[in-house]
Amino acid sequence: MSIAVVNEIKSLREIVKNYRKEGKTIALVPTMGCLHEGHKSLMQKAHSIADVTIISVFVNPIQFCPGEDYDKYPRTLDADKIVAESAGVDVIFAPSVNEMYPGLQKFSDLTMVVPPYELTDIMCGKSRVGHFDGVETVVSKLFNIVQPDFACFGMKDIQQLFLIKKMVRDLNFPVEIIPCPLVREESGLALSSRNKYLSDSDKQIALSISKAIFAIRDLYRAGVTDTKKLFDAGLTNLHKNVELEYLEFVDENTFKPVDVVKSNTICAIAARVGNVRLIDNIVLEV
């Protein structure tokens, strides 16, 4: 059976209802499309744990801030279908903006799901004001539409993963969140749909981001736990044309900054190469 592409909420609900009648479990992978090997690993994970794998492909306008790349964000549904099918996906839910936000005139007219301010006024949330409100709102909608047993999220978006897990706990969503490892190119560069924006020379510059991450990991493995020293080691590895947004060391359970690496401290970085904003992270395991 070839993969189904569904554009309407009502049709998707019918399909889900039929799967339920057959007693099948469902895993959801929310995406914005432009699928790469990172997404593929999420879809394969979903396929391995549930009877049915549904992905959403939706470039969600309310999670883009003013001046961000909403309009030019790559939309590649035909290619996405091929990647999804090869990963064992059963259904692609690809709604229009009007299907998800009917008649919307301004974002502030919407009921929103909002994470705690203290957890969004750091790292990616600090520069992308309102971004995580948009993410949690659309993910809530997808959870309510699909009612999946499992939902797979990548550890590349580590702050998003943390906030989604908290949202599920706080709001009692009946879904199990499955964290999936970050996937890298052979060069070390973390996979991202935004890598498409990088010229060859910018890509070389961008490589210094993962190099910085690995340098921190190696120094930590060599016994350094002072995050100030680890920070400096990261910084010296960054190419001079990388504009650093943040390089943070946070506790995996609270996302509060730590001075000394503890069990599973997360080291996360965001930086710009030209106009392209990239993120990366690593868990410093004890």
Place this chain on the structure above:
Amino acid sequence: MSIAVVNEIKSLREIVKNYRKEGKTIALVPTMGCLHEGHKSLMQKAHSIADVTIISVFVNPIQFCPGEDYDKYPRTLDADKIVAESAGVDVIFAPSVNEMYPGLQKFSDLTMVVPPYELTDIMCGKSRVGHFDGVETVVSKLFNIVQPDFACFGMKDIQQLFLIKKMVRDLNFPVEIIPCPLVREESGLALSSRNKYLSDSDKQIALSISKAIFAIRDLYRAGVTDTKKLFDAGLTNLHKNVELEYLEFVDENTFKPVDVVKSNTICAIAARVGNVRLIDNIVLEV
């Protein structure tokens, strides 16, 4: 079979799962307990439309503003059981605060469901800042825990009903909201758990609130559609010891104030008698 009282989310999910296996539909009535005839009408409605009726009895701390009556809000679970059983309720979900908000230290640590500012900076939301955030958050939690087919809400809390209906639309909750008519004492006073706080003399004063509402309705029926004139008619009927908070005429579809009564304009009032805050409303039908 006597009514079941369940305190734990996990146990309730098990019960719901079994009902689902039997193919039964579920209606939910969220309450803060202290059940009166108004609640009873909601429960009877629920009982009439679904196979199983579940009510929640939970005085939700996060919907009370500082200085409000959270601590002294009446808690009468034994009496509530009798009322609920007589109305055909199958299960009472009565969780502790720690069950609903485990380990909570401050409200701002929670993921919240937040209605649009423009719809909460009016009427009850204007004086009760954050109240509807608390309501939508707890109702979202209850929807996710119970996953009901229907949820019954009273038209007495007309702004709450409006916002919950919008929340369900905006976030695609798979539940049908059933609005239920406001219930009055024979005297005209709208039923409220807070009526318990009224002394006999205050109750006489409070009666002028529904009198004002009825005076407006009668004048409207006599052909007056100018909301300024209707407002004045309401005002002259209020006892001098009633402290008016608002008397608003709003469109049923947008909740924006109207100058001239249109199809199904809502006339809503909030006022204090002594320390007791009371609300009432009427739909001015065309």
